Amino acid sequence: MYNTNLKRVLSLLLVLCFFVSVPFVYSESKVKCPSDQHDWGEGWKTTTPATCAKEGTETRICTKCDEEETRPIPNYPINGPQAKMMVGK
Numbered sequence: 001m002y003n004t005n006l007k008r009v010l011s012l013l014l015v016l017c018f019f020v021s022v023p024f025v026y027s028e029s030k031v032k033c034p035s036d037q038h039d040w041g042e043g044w045k046t047t048t049p050a051t052c053a054k055e056g057t058e059t060r061i062c063t064k065c066d067e068e069e070t071r072p073i074p075n076y077p078i079n080g081p082q083a084k085m086m087v088g089k
């Protein structure tokens with residue numbers, strides 16, 4: 001009697017565990033948004049600063065789907081808009 005009750009409780013627990021874990025599994029695989037509908041939140045962040053000899057890199061991450069984009073920062077001195085920004089500071 002006691003044994004069958006215990007088995008029932010255990011199987012119930014197993015079923016409960018299964019249902020509780022399902023949302024976690026689904027949240028792992030976020031749906032990617034269309035390429036023109038990303039929400040870049042804080043925008044570009046420098047991951048590797050450029051030096052006069054080497055290019056740097058900057059990254060931005062979509063707040064909706066965690067899509068990551070990386071672009072190079074040209075090494076300076078250059079005459080691009082970024083160099084002008086640096087000079088202005």
Ligand SMILES: [Zn+2]
Pocket residue numbers: 032033037038039062063064065066067
């Ligand atoms: Zn996105």
